[in-house]
Amino acid sequence: MISRRSLVGCLAVILVAFSTSALAQSAAIPSPKSVLGFAPGDDRTIADWSQITSYFEKLDRASDRVLVQDLGQSTLKRPVIVALISARENILALAKYKDIQQQLADPRKISGNMPRERLFADGKVVVAISCSIHSTEIVASQMSMQFAYELATAQDADSREILENTIILLIPSPNPDGIDIVANWYRKTLGTPYEGREPPELYHHYAGHDDNRDWFMLNLKETQLITRLLWHEWFPQIVYDVHQQGSNGSRFFIPPFYDPPNPNISPLLLRQVGLIGHKVAADLQAAGFKGVLTNALYDTWWHGGFRTAPYFHNSIGILSEAASARLMTPATVTPEQLARSTTRGMRNATDAATNFPDPWPAGTWRPRDVMEMEMIASRAILLMAAKFRADYLRNFYELGRKNIAPTENKGDAIAYLIPAGQARDESVAKMIGTLIDQGVEVWRLDRELHVVLSPRALVRTNSPTEKLGAYKVGGPLMEMREVPLGSYIVFLNQPQRTNVVALFEPQIYPNRLTALGEAERPYDVAGWTLPLQMGLDAPAVVEIRESDNERKLTLLKDGNQVRADLALTLKKGDESPIKNPLKQPVRVGIYKSWVGNMDEGWTRFVFDTFNVPYTSIRDTDFRQGSLNSKFDAIVLPSQSAVQIVNGHVEGTFPNEFTGGLAEAGLKNLKDFVNNGGMLICFDNACDLAIKQFSLPLRNALEGVKTSDFYCPGSVVALEVDNKNPIATTLPATLPAYFINSSAFTATADANVRVIARYAKENVLMSGWLLGEDKLRGQIALAEVGVGKGRIVLFGFRPQHRGQAWGTLPLIWNVLSSATASSSE
Ligand SMILES: [Zn+2]
Numbered sequence: 167m168i169s170r171r172s173l174v175g176c177l178a179v180i181l182v183a184f185s186t187s188a189l190a191q192s193a194a195i196p197s198p199k200s201v202l203g204f205a206p207g208d209d210r211t212i213a214d215w216s217q218i219t220s221y222f223e224k225l226d227r228a229s230d231r232v233l234v235q236d237l238g239q240s241t242l243k244r245p246v247i248v249a250l251i252s253a254r255e256n257i258l259a260l261a262k263y264k265d266i267q268q269q270l271a272d273p274r275k276i277s278g279n280m281p282r283e284r285l286f287a288d289g290k291v292v293v294a295i296s297c298s299i300h301s302t303e304i305v306a307s308q309m310s311m312q313f314a315y316e317l318a319t320a321q322d323a324d325s326r327e328i329l330e331n332t333i334i335l336l337i338p339s340p341n342p343d344g345i346d347i348v349a350n351w352y353r354k355t356l357g358t359p360y361e362g363r364e365p366p367e368l369y370h371h372y373a374g375h376d377d378n379r380d381w382f383m384l385n386l387k388e389t390q391l392i393t394r395l396l397w398h399e400w401f402p403q404i405v406y407d408v409h410q411q412g413s414n415g416s417r418f419f420i421p422p423f424y425d426p427p428n429p430n431i432s433p434l435l436l437r438q439v440g441l442i443g444h445k446v447a448a449d450l451q452a453a454g455f456k457g458v459l460t461n462a463l464y465d466t467w468w469h470g471g472f473r474t475a476p477y478f479h480n481s482i483g484i485l486s487e488a489a490s491a492r493l494m495t496p497a498t499v500t501p502e503q504l505a506r507s508t509t510r511g512m513r514n515a516t517d518a519a520t521n522f523p524d525p526w527p528a529g530t531w532r533p534r535d536v537m538e539m540e541m542i543a544s545r546a547i548l549l550m551a552a553k554f555r556a557d558y559l560r561n562f563y564e565l566g567r568k569n570i571a572p573t574e575n576k577g578d579a580i581a582y583l584i585p586a587g588q589a590r591d592e593s594v595a596k597m598i599g600t601l602i603d604q605g606v607e608v609w610r611l612d613r614e615l616h617v618v619l620s621p622r623a624l625v626r627t628n629s630p631t632e633k634l635g636a637y638k639v640g641g642p643l644m645e646m647r648e649v650p651l652g653s654y655i656v657f658l659n660q661p662q663r664t665n666v667v668a669l670f671e672p673q674i675y676p677n678r679l680t681a682l683g684e685a686e687r688p689y690d691v692a693g694w695t696l697p698l699q700m701g702l703d704a705p706a707v708v709e710i711r712e713s714d715n716e717r718k719l720t721l722l723k724d725g726n727q728v729r730a731d732l733a734l735t736l737k738k739g740d741e742s743p744i745k746n747p748l749k750q751p752v753r754v755g756i757y758k759s760w761v762g763n764m765d766e767g768w769t770r771f772v773f774d775t776f777n778v779p780y781t782s783i784r785d786t787d788f789r790q791g792s793l794n795s796k797f798d799a800i801v802l803p804s805q806s807a808v809q810i811v812n813g814h815v816e817g818t819f820p821n822e823f824t825g826g827l828a829e830a831g832l833k834n835l836k837d838f839v840n841n842g843g844m845l846i847c848f849d850n851a852c853d854l855a856i857k858q859f860s861l862p863l864r865n866a867l868e869g870v871k872t873s874d875f876y877c878p879g880s881v882v883a884l885e886v887d888n889k890n891p892i893a894t895t896l897p898a899t900l901p902a903y904f905i906n907s908s909a910f911t912a913t914a915d916a917n918v919r920v921i922a923r924y925a926k927e928n929v930l931m932s933g934w935l936l937g938e939d940k941l942r943g944q945i946a947l948a949e950v951g952v953g954k955g956r957i958v959l960f961g962f963r964p965q966h967r968g969q970a971w972g973t974l975p976l977i978w979n980v981l982s983s984a985t986a987s988s989s990e
Pocket of ligand 1 (some may be wrong): 303751
C-alpha cells in the first residue's frame, strides 16, 4: 500500500508539477504538525509507528521528491519502511541510479559502453540515514518526519544542491516494534512518577539493545530487510546511524572515533569518516551548539553495528550520539553530573579539550535540542555528499577495485573453505546463507579440488615487537588436501574482501592498558570470528592445484540456495526449518525478568529458531510455586543474582514491575530442584545457584582486578569431556563465547561432574584475553546433583547474541537429559 503511488498520489504529483509558485507546492505538502497535531520534538509528545508511517504515506502522495517503500514486516509484523528522497528528476530515474550504484559497487560489472568516468559524472551519492534503532533513543524517529518535510519543501540553494546530487534513503526506524513499545509506555506513564523512564522490557522482541549487534549475523527480520536494501540494491556511499547516549556527558558525539581502529578497515574510509565528522562538528559549533565531542569512547574495532557494517562494504559509516532527554520529557543536568561524567578520550564533561573545545554549561536539556542537533548533522553530511559527489563515487569504486585484485604474495590466503561433511548442516546453512544475504560471494564445489590449506589459529609469540600484543595468526600448511564436492568456497578477490577477512580471521585485540595498568574497556566485543562461533572448520586456502578450466564451481545466487542444498529452506511465514533437536519432549521454562535482559531475549531466539518449545516464567510464577508440576527444566539466562532476586526496586516502576523472585520465589526454586527438577544457569546467573544452593564451587574470577584478568567478548577454547553423555556429539576442543564470564573451581569433588574446562593452554582463539593463567584448566561447564534434581552451570554464554551456534548442542543435550533423570 505504501510502496505504490495511489491514483490520488499521481494526481497530486501532476497538480504540483503544474503549479508555478514554490508557495503553492509547499502548501500542498502537509507538515508533520498539521498531521500529528504537534510538532515533532515538542516536549511530552510522541508519535507512534502508525502515525509515523501514515505521515510518510501522506508525504509520498503529496511530494514528487519523496517515494516511500515498504520493505517487509518486522519481527512483530509492523511495516519496515524507507523514504527515498531526492530531486524530482532523480526520483523518476531511480532505476538508472540504482544500476550505476551496482556497477560502482562491483567494478567487474562495468562494461565498455559505460566507462567509469561516465559513472562518476552521472551517478548520485546515495546516503542512508537511519533513526532510532535503539527505541529509547526516540528523538530521531520523530525528527525523521520533520527532516523529510523540510527536504520535500525546501527551495534554498543548499537544499537544491543536496536534492540534485544525492539520493537519500531515510529509515524512520529499523525497529518499528520498539517505537511502539516506547510510545505506548511513555503515554501510559505520562504525568505519573514514572514519566520519562525506560520501559521495563526489551525494546526489540529478541534483541533489545543488541538489535545493533546483528549486522553481520542477520538473525533479525529487520536486519535482513535493511541489509537487502543497502547491500543488494542501493550500496550507499555513506550510512549515518543516529543514536543518543546518556544524559550527563557530552551533548553530542560525532567521529573521528577512538582507538583502536579495526585493521581491516581501509585508511581511506577512516579519513573520510573523520572529514565528515569534523564538518558536522563545525556546523554545530557555527549554529551555537555547545558540548560537541569527537575522538572519544566509540571505536571502529567491533563488527556488527549499523554504522560498522558499511566499512566492510567499502562505504563510510557515521555515528552520532546526542545526549538524551528523558524520552520526550526534558531532563535537568547539573554541573556536578557533568563533572562526574568521564570516558575514554574525555576527562570529564566540564573541561575544555582539543576534541571538546566548548563544554555545555549544564541546565535543561530538551528533546528539541536533540532534534535540532540531529537535523544539523544530517544536513552537514548531505551537503558534504552533494559538494564532493564525484569524490565519494570514485573512492567507493576504487576500494572495490582494489579488493578484486588477485592476492599478491604466494603463500597468502586466496580463499576460505567450508568443507562438506561437518555434521552441522544447520550451522553451515546459517553461516553460508548469512554471508550471501549480506552480499558476499560464495561458490559451491561441484567437483573435488586439491588445495593447500592454512588453518587459521592464534599462536602465542614471545616477541615484544609483535604489533598487536602477544599473538599472531599462523599454523602449519596442510599440503594437497582433497576437498569433497558439496563444499563451499569464499574467494578473497571480491568487492567485499575486507568483510570476508574480518569474519573468517581470528581477531587480535591490542593489549590496551590504562596508566594504572588496568584493562581499557573496548566499546563492544574484542573478537567474533564467525566460523569459530558457529563451531565450523573454515581453513584458509593458499593454493588450488586445478587450473581455472579444470574447476567446477557454482556461484550461489541467494542464501536460500544453500539452505535448499542442505534441505533447510526457510519455510513460508516465520517457521524455522530446523528440527527440534531434543530427544524427547521436555517442559522448559525460561526466566523472564522485568529488568530487560538481552541474554534472555537471545535465549528465546535460539529456542524459537530450533523449534524447542518453552514457557517464559515471570517473578510471580516463581513466587506462586508448584514449579515441578509445570516444568522439567528451568533456564536462568545470564543475569546478576541481585537483579534476579530483587528485580526493580520498589517505587522506581509501577508495582507490577518491581521485586524479583524474592524469598518466596527462591524457596520455590529450591523446592523445584530438590524435588527432581533441573536448573540450568548461564554465566552470571550461576552466581545465584552457587550461593543459594551452597554448591561446592566458586567463581575463580570473582573480584579479580582487570589488571590481572580481562576478557571482554572473545572466543576461547574449551576441552570437552565427550565421554559425558551431554558432550558425546562434540569435538574434544570446542570454541566458546566468553564475555566477562565465569570460571569455576570445585571446593569439594562430591556431586560435581565436570563436562568442560577452559583449555590448559592456547585458551584464546579470537579477541582479547589478559591473564590467561586465571582461566587455564578452570571449570567451564559442570553439573551438580542437588536433592533429587540437578543444577547445570554454564560459565560462558552458550547462545551469545544468537551467534554461538557451535555451543548450542550443549544446551540441547543438557535439556534432552532432563526428563531422563526426572523419570528415573
Ligand atoms: Zn544507541
